[in-house]
Amino acid sequence: MSSIVPNRSLVESLVRQAVFSQLGKAPPSEVPTLVVNSSARHMHVSPENLEVLFGKGYQLQPYKWLYMDGQFASTATVTLVGPRDRVIHNLRILGPCRNLTQIELSFSDAVFLGMDIPVRASGNIKGSAGGVVIGPKGVLEMKEGIIRAARHVHMTPKDAEFYGVKAGQFMTLIVESESCTTRLDDMLVRVDPSFKLEVHIDTDEANGCYLHKAKRCELVRS
Numbered sequence: 001m002s003s004i005v006p007n008r009s010l011v012e013s014l015v016r017q018a019v020f021s022q023l024g025k026a027p028p029s030e031v032p033t034l035v036v037n038s039s040a041r042h043m044h045v046s047p048e049n050l051e052v053l054f055g056k057g058y059q060l061q062p063y064k065w066l067y068m069d070g071q072f073a074s075t076a077t078v079t080l081v082g083p084r085d086r087v088i089h090n091l092r093i094l095g096p097c098r099n100l101t102q103i104e105l106s107f108s109d110a111v112f113l114g115m116d117i118p119v120r121a122s123g124n125i126k127g128s129a130g131g132v133v134i135g136p137k138g139v140l141e142m143k144e145g146i147i148r149a150a151r152h153v154h155m156t157p158k159d160a161e162f163y164g165v166k167a168g169q170f171m172t173l174i175v176e177s178e179s180c181t182t183r184l185d186d187m188l189v190r191v192d193p194s195f196k197l198e199v200h201i202d203t204d205e206a207n208g209c210y211l212h213k214a215k216r217c218e219l220v221r222s
Contacts, residue, residue, distance in 0.1 A: 031162075032155075032158075032159045032162055032197045033197065034197055034198075034199065034217055034218075034219060035067055035196070035197065035198045035199070036173065036175070036198075036199040036201070036211065036214070036217045037067060037198060037199065037200060037201075038201060038202070038203050038205075038206035038211060039104065039149065039200045039201065039202055039203075040092075040202075040203055041088065041091060041092075041103075041104060041105050041106060041109050041203070042073070042091065042092050042093070042094050042103075042104055043078065043080075043091055043092070043093045043094070043101070043102070043103045043104075043133070044093070044094055044097075044098045044100070044101065044102045044103075044104075044122075045093055045097060045098070045101050046097060046098060046099060046100055046101050047097045049101045049140055050076075050093075050097060052135070052137075052138045052139075052140050053076075053078055053133065053134075053135025053136070053137060053138055053139075053140055054076060054135050054136060054137050054138075055136075055137040055138075058076075058137075060072075060074040060075075060076055060093060060095035060096060060097065061074055061075045061076075062074060062075070062095065063075040063092075066094070067196060067198055068154065068195065068196055068198060069194065069196065070096070070194075071094065071095070071096075072094065072095050072096075073092050073094055073095075074092065074093045074094065074095045076092070076093045076135075077089075077090045077091060077092050077093065078091050078093065078133050078134060078135045079091065079133070079134040079135075080103065080113070080131055080132070080133055080134075081131060081132040081133075081134065082112075082113025082114050082115050082131060083113070083114050083115060083131075084113065084114035086112060086113050086114065088105075088109065088112075088113065091103070091133075100123065100125065100145070101140070101142065101145050102122065102123070102125055102145045102146075102147065103131070103133075103142070103145060103146045103147070104122070104147060104148070104149040104202075105117060105146060105147075105148060106148065106202040106203045106204045107148060107202075107204050108203070108204050110129075110148065113131075115129050115131070115146065116129060117129045117146050117147055117148050118147055118148065119147070119148045119149075119150050120147040120148070120149070120150060121149075121150050121152070121188055122147075122149055122150075122152075124147075125144050125145045125147060126144065127144060128144045128145060128146055128147050129144065129145075129146040129147070130142045130143045130144050130145065130146060131146050148202065149200070149202065150186070150188050151173070151184055151186065151187050151188065151199070151200065151201045151202070151205060152187060152188040152189070152190055152199070152200055153171060153173075153187050153188070153189055153190065153197070153198070153199045153200075153219060154190050154192070154195040154196065154197065154198045154199075154200070155189065155190070155191055155195055155197050156191070156192070156193055156195055156196070156197070157191055157193060159191075159195075159197045160189065160191045163219060163221065164221060165189050165221060166189065166191070167189055167190060167191040168188070168189065169189045169222075170185070170186050170187055170188060170189065170222045171187040171189060171219050171220065171221055171222055172184065172185050172187060172219070172220050172221070172222050173187050173199055173201070173217065173218070173219055174216075174217070174218045174219075174220065175209040175210075175211060175214050175216075175217050176214065176215050176216040176217075176218075177209060177210035177211070177213045177214045177215060178210065178213045178215070179210050179213070180209075180210070182208065182209035182210075184201065184205060184209065185222060186222070187199065187219070187222075199217070199219070
């Protein structure tokens with residue numbers, strides 16, 4: 001005799017309802033709107049290093065505003081030189097400035113440059129790869145700071161409550177496309193009141209799961 005097995009999304013919804021019921025709370029009435037974006041290679045820069053590359057007093061100017069409030073792709077681009085003397089031109093700097101300088105590449109970018117870069121959460125750059133960055137006014141020799149950013153999801157505390165997760169935990173992204181369904185595990189959860197619900201994966205991952213043809217994207221607890 002055949003039986004119908006509910007999908008994971010339905011099971012998690014029922015579990016959430018049961019948990020909220022036990023806590024004496026009403027479950028969230030609306031499912032958060034999930035946005036999944038491919039994060040192309042880019043650079044974050046400190047104010048001090050920005051001046052090394054572009055000159056004293058230089059300020060980043062928006063070229064394109066990003067989905068996250070206050071974040072933008074700037075008009076400023078640099079050249080990254082790898083150990084094989086291969087270069088990536090027009091590496092875009094994202095704004096606003098941060099308290100550290102970091103470059104995020106895909107695995108394919110690293111292979112092209114001849115670099116061994118670790119997968120890290122943003123900001124965790126200790127012991128990571130270094131490189132030479134060339135700007136219009138100067139050259140920056142990075143001893144470390146070049147990483148492949150770990151896939152992650154930004155969410156508000158309300159979103160975290162909906163999914164039943166906390167900052168630092170991991171989730172799974174399911175992408176159903178025209179050609180196949182792909183699971184991306186180890187999706188790092190980042191929570192802050194200023195965030196919007198948005199998943200960031202790199203260009204290799206986006207191409208691998210055929211993201212631009214996705215029919216459905218779903219976040220589930222790992």
